[in-house]
Amino acid sequence: MKYPVQNGYGWLTAMCMLLAACGQAAGQFRVSGRVLNQRDSLPVAHAIVTIPASSVWATADGDGYFVLHNVPGGKSAISIQYLGYVKATAELQVTRDLSGLVYLLQEDNLTLNEVVITARQDDRDLNTSFVMDRTVLDHMQMLNVADAASLLPGGKTNTVLHLATSSHQQMAVIGRPGEMSDPRFGLGLEVDGVRLSNNANPGTDPGGTDTRNIATSNIQSIEIVTGIPSVEHGDATNGIVRINSRRGASPFILDLVTKPNTRQIALSKGLNFKKERGTLNLNLEHTRSISDPASPYTSYARNGLSVSYNKVFGTAAKRPLELNAGITGNLGGYDNRSDPDRFANTYSKYKDNAIRGNLSARWQLNSPWITNIEFSGSIHYNDQKSEKAINRSASSSVAALHKMTAGYAVGQTYEENPDADIMLLKPGFWYEKSYTDSKVLNYAAKIKASRANRWGNVNHRLMAGADFSASGNLGRGNYYDDIQYAPTWREYR
Numbered sequence: 253m254k255y256p257v258q259n260g261y262g263w264l265t266a267m268c269m270l271l272a273a274c275g276q277a278a279g280q281f282r283v284s285g286r287v288l289n290q291r292d293s294l295p296v297a298h299a300i301v302t303i304p305a306s307s308v309w310a311t312a313d314g315d316g317y318f319v320l321h322n323v324p325g326g327k328s329a330i331s332i333q334y335l336g337y338v339k340a341t342a343e344l345q346v347t348r349d350l351s352g353l354v355y356l357l358q359e360d361n362l363t364l365n366e367v368v369i370t371a372r373q374d375d376r377d378l379n380t381s382f383v384m385d386r387t388v389l390d391h392m393q394m395l396n397v398a399d400a401a402s403l404l405p406g407g408k409t410n411t412v413l414h415l416a417t418s419s420h421q422q423m424a425v426i427g428r429p430g431e432m433s434d435p436r437f438g439l440g441l442e443v444d445g446v447r448l449s450n451n452a453n454p455g456t457d458p459g460g461t462d463t464r465n466i467a468t469s470n471i472q473s474i475e476i477v478t479g480i481p482s483v484e485h486g487d488a489t490n491g492i493v494r495i496n497s498r499r500g501a502s503p504f505i506l507d508l509v510t511k512p513n514t515r516q517i518a519l520s521k522g523l524n525f526k527k528e529r530g531t532l533n534l535n536l537e538h539t540r541s542i543s544d545p546a547s548p549y550t551s552y553a554r555n556g557l558s559v560s561y562n563k564v565f566g567t568a569a570k571r572p573l574e575l576n577a578g579i580t581g582n583l584g585g586y587d588n589r590s591d592p593d594r595f596a597n598t599y600s601k602y603k604d605n606a607i608r609g610n611l612s613a614r615w616q617l618n619s620p621w622i623t624n625i626e627f628s629g630s631i632h633y634n635d636q637k638s639e640k641a642i643n644r645s646a647s648s649s650v651a652a653l654h655k656m657t658a659g660y661a662v663g664q665t666y667e668e669n670p671d672a673d674i675m676l677l678k679p680g681f682w683y684e685k686s687y688t689d690s691k692v693l694n695y696a697a698k699i700k701a702s703r704a705n706r707w708g709n710v711n712h713r714l715m716a717g718a719d720f721s722a723s724g725n726l727g728r729g730n731y732y733d734d735i736q737y738a739p740t741w742r743e744y745r
Contacts, residue, residue, distance in 0.1 A: 282323065282351075283319075283350045284320070284350070284353070285318060285350075286353070288354060288355070288356055289337075291359060295314070295315045296357050298314075299311070299333065300333055301331070301355075302331050303323060303328050303329070306322075306328065306711065307624055307702055307704040308618075309624075310572065313568060319568050323346050325346050325706070326709065330342055332357060334500055336502050338357065340356070360386065380477065380479035381476065383475050385472070386472050388403065393509050396421055396464055396468065397471070397493070398422060400474050404425060413514075414514055414543055415464050415541035416513070416541050417552070422461065422462060424460075425476050425493065439460050439488065439490045440485050440491070442493065443495045444580075445630055446609070446631075448608075449723055450692070451487075452694070452724050452725040464552060465556075465584065465606045466556075466582075467535065467539075468516075469535065470518070475493070475494040476494075477492040477494075484700065484715065484717065498522065499531070501531050502521065504520070505520040506518070506519055507537075512545050513543070513544075514540070516537065520533070520535045528567060531561070532559070533560045534559055536557055537555070538553075538555050539555075540552075541553075549588060549590045550588035551587060552585070555582065556582045557580070557581050560577065562574070570616075572615075573613060578609070580607070580609075581606065584604055586600075597643075600639070603635065609630065613626070613628075625699070626699070627697075628698050628699075633692070633694075635690075635691050639687055640687075642684050644681070646677065648679050650677040650679075652676075652738060653741075655673035656742055656743075661674045664676060665678065666735070677737065677739075685732065685734070685737075686731070686732050687728075688727075689729060691726040692727075696720065696722070698719045699718055700715060702714065703715075727745075729743070730744070
């Protein structure tokens with residue numbers, strides 16, 4: 253006797269096997285070639301060769317040779333890129349195994365005959381995305397990654413020409429109001445895969461993450477997704493900004509930027525270890541920005557250091573594994589203490605220290621069921637402690653509420669009761685010094701498996717994975733230097 257349920261499972265199994273067989277028949281080709289420098293025909297070692305539609309990738313060896321396995325049949329776009337070269341794209345018609353292909357890369361510098369200095373839309377992405385490479389960023393002399401939004405279609409030029417503002421400078425890529433009627437809220441901002449989140453500190457500035465502590469001299473490209481992000485991006489609702497740092501061998505690069513309000517000096521170097529032991533990228537940057545050239549006292553300083561390591565295991569193997577690890581730090585902050593034009597002994601300042609760590613791996617399996625597996629883990633710690641001193645005066649006693657429970661209370665002076673629920677501030681003149689201590693800690697881990705293939709002229713990609721992320725704040729919150737001069741306030745850590 254045959255049961256309908258068992259028969260149904262049999263049809264389902266047969267269907268899956270048929271689809272898998274069709275997918276394998278459509279894409280089991282091998283493509284190999286070499287990447288050379290257009291200027292002198294020397295090999296470009298460790299260039300990254302990718303077929304974006306099918307998630308197939310490979311890395312060239314020390315002599316510039318590469319091998320792509322399981323390339324789908326038909327017409328596909330192939331891209332070749334490496335640090336210091338212009339990204340090359342070409343159409344690839346695959347009906348059989350191909351070998352002996354040669355791709356020439358043009359050196360990337362400011363002397364190129366034609367340079368596109370606006371964001372380029374990536375037509376191969378399912379989302380509406382725009383990409384800005386290093387050449388574009390060099391021409392605009394970007395000091396804050398938020399400035400990149402001005403290159404989007406309909407984008408507005410940032411009218412704040414410096415970093416020395418007491419409020420956060422944040423990024424928005426969608427003009428319409430978003431959550432909380434603020435387009436900056438809900439934006440997913442990632443630096444080398446590390447998500448910068450303000451979830452654990454919404455009271456300070458709900459608009460989003462402050463972007464000033466991100467060093468701009470070491471950025472290789474910025475990708476902005478203005479459409480609806482995929483579910484794999486978590487709680488991002490108003491677009492995604494992916495910032496990618498320089499990766500690969502390079503000579504010493506000295507960046508000097510001068511503007512009326514800002515000075516920047518940066519030094520970068522990409523080390524290529526022998527015997528395929530990977531590359532190490534180092535970057536050191538100092539930036540100082542002032543609010544007014546005529547009174548250069550209110551300033552914001554950024555001192556960034558980044559170290560990243562990249563290695564591909566099994567360069568010519570069928571299943572290469574790419575490993576990336578990096579750490580980035582910043583010391584600096586805002587200060588107007590030395591401004592002689594301010595009222596005596598009044599000032600505001602805050603430190604803006606951050607450290608970010610990332611670890612990721614990408615394994616090209618090329619199996620019938622899984623094309624590749626990706627893993628990533630990240631941690632982000634941002635220490636922002638502000639200090640503010642203002643002058644106060646009153647002609648009569650002022651009541652300041654410090655009560656933490658419901659009910660009645662009697663006002664008392666500090667001399668009568670230092671822990672009074674209602675503090676009576678004496679008439680006269682005094683200084684009020686307050687602090688806001690915020691220590692945001694974000695950490696996340698993600699694993700994702702994908703299967704890319706082609707049925708006829710239609711590319712498809714299936715993804716499955718798991719994501720974990722958490723945010724917390726280890727800071728004390730808002731508090732005052734001297735409780736007898738504190739206004740109405742209740743401590744909340």
